[in-house]
Amino acid sequence: MLDALTLDQMRVFVAVAEAGSFRAAAGRLSRVQSAVSHAVAGLEAQLGVTLFDRSGHRPALTPEGRALLEDARAILLKVDALRARARGLGEGVELVLSIVVDSLFPLDAVGAALKDLHQAHPSVGVRMRVAPLGAPFAALRERRCTLGITVGHDFRDPHVELEALCRLSFVAVAAAAHPLARRAGPLGAVELADHLQIVQEDPTPLSQGRDFGVLSPGTWRVDGQDAKQALILAGAGWGRLPLWAVERDLAEGRLARIAAEALGPGGETIVDAHLAHRLDEPLGPAARAFRRALLRQVAGAVNLVSR
Template structure:
């Protein structure tokens, strides 16, 4: 049993065909087929049923593949550790964080890294909507802190770092705040919805929680959005941690809007699998991993 054979198995399951797996591994299809046949001969059972056009895992193959996935994940982790140990200190680490997330969960980690590696310039940028993912996929960020919406899971590693709650709100003097109960979409279309423009471009723009047919104002960030809403000029979703004071003193009032529930989104530290990992980035990731493990 070899690592190449396990990688071939993983590629076939991920792509759906032997041909696509061969393209992904940059090998001849015959070579991939030969690796799987050798592995099946060693194991003593078939991994794939080949009756249909697309190969499908047998019941034994499904069990074996689950263990294979765990092994390959451990191998990737070992490679990252090895790369970090042999690499030099990076001159710069670029981190892009979703604007919905408080910096608090990662500040302790970054503070320790800054003291340990003072020669590394840590650059932290706040991005709106799909902005963090756009920066990561363009190679402009080494690490992002964001939700998993739209993230190509097979191409990244992710660690949970926290949860963001976004709640629809309006000023206490806003017409929709004057009576309790659920507000229908039709009613809310008569009011201005305040939204934040994304920084990731059209490909990574997010359109969740947009009320179709209603008037909108677009602002550049959540602080501006909160100010517009507090002024009674519209309604919209705001991260709960950014408006704790306003919710407690009644300046802002939660709204119960049809189709717009309070949203709880898990936030992850995310990095690409195909990017080299240096000494400082390895330490950041290890610290975030330890932090995540201790909180669960």
Template sequence: MELGISLDQLRILAIVVEEGSFSAAARRMNRSQSAITYAVQKMEAAVGVPLFDRTGYRPELTEAGSALLPRARRVVEASAVFDRQALALRDGIEPELVLVVDAMFPMTALFAVLSEFDRRFPTVQTRLYVESLGATVRTLLDGQADLGIILEMANVSDGLSACALEAIELVPVASPDHPLGRVKAPLGDDDLRDHLQLVLTDRSDLTKGHDNGVLSVRTWRLADLGAKHAMLLAAMGWGTMPFHMVEGDLQSGRLVELELERWPKQLRRPTIATAIAHRLDRPPGPAGAWFFRQMAGLDPR
């Protein structure tokens, strides 16, 4: 059986409690006090029990009122969310934004933009995938993501529209307990060849057969950057890592930077170019376009 309680009555119930009196609620809602009182009385008649105790100086919720208040607030908030979503859809704002990000990308830079995105577009549901190398591009090309933050080395397709982002600095590292970690002199290719190299890989066809930066005969291929990091810390091999991910380890001595003859660190560490991209035939909606411009530095923060 429906009680016929309106959304407006539920809103009045919540506002009376927030303001502490019928008169204060009337002022906030720009209505007469009698209109507020009448709405509460109608709701009490529909429920069949008093919702406020009016014997004191200020109205106090009864046991029944206290029980119904949280549900009333949820209904009011759900209605407000519905209104915001409907208005956003009317304005052409997409209901969802799916992102895929390469695991090497600095997440702090991403999260700063995502925080502002959530504030500006509260109705847009966001889904975030983290992949590596070609798997990031493949997710974008297959239409499983709207935008992708990808690496240049992942064979970027002509079917993508991309804008360059800041390059990622790489650093060769090993544990101080690893034989290479104890060498103080610059290491040549012959010094590295017989030591196990931990290499990031993926299962996509886009990077198949590409051995970027592989210098050792013995390699372990890992599809998870976190696992590679953990193995480096455990002295299981040597490998390159994004500098921002191991800076703390280098400062604490948990890892040491290897000086390679082919990469003199006094000149410049090697870098990987990154980009934000979308498919040419699937341009982002207003929310996605804002995110794209922010990441690319095309709009002021």
């Protein structure tokens, strides 16, 4: 009877598939190997299919096992989310709220939301780190923060839930005296190839081997947006920056937009920002209050997307 299936059987099944052997799964689960083998055999009996081919040196997933593995993972993920939600409803206010914010997201909105949080929960401490690219996802995966604010669609994890916050405009810019700033009309790869591009690096291995929006063969790489903006303002090279960060420099003539068409019409790209948290970790009252406050702030923002 399928009603006799247990979550423990499914966890053992997934552990064996991921670890590659019954022995390795037993070590991961802190059980004896015979208990792991018994749990998998019981699951196979309940389902009426063979999940692993045991004829070789290591157990190999059968076609049926491969088909059912993702279903088991999905069920366990939903159960973990249910437990986390129930735990969050029963817990008190957090002592500390830890947040990692993508450096491309406007900090004034985060600051205003944190001010609202402090008024609602003055006893809650806050640890906030600002870092680029994969850093918020890495912190969530390693359980080093409760909430992450991410920009773009380059990183995904089935254990991390994303909630849309707003859309952000990114524009290609150069210093007003830079040769590219004096070029009229769309710029292609040939025109850009002669000029340095200032690029922000990912401090995590999540984007290893990948570049985002890199068009020039010559690059200078920096570890923060402030450094990138300073080098572009100094005329060292060109680059892509969020509109909210450069709107004043553009208005006052220190920077000029360049039409790097490979980055979008007129050199502009629109990307989504998200609030992220682990599905298996509950959001306590302070985290939920910050979420509500941040959504209010971005709903009223006027300089995030080009008008």
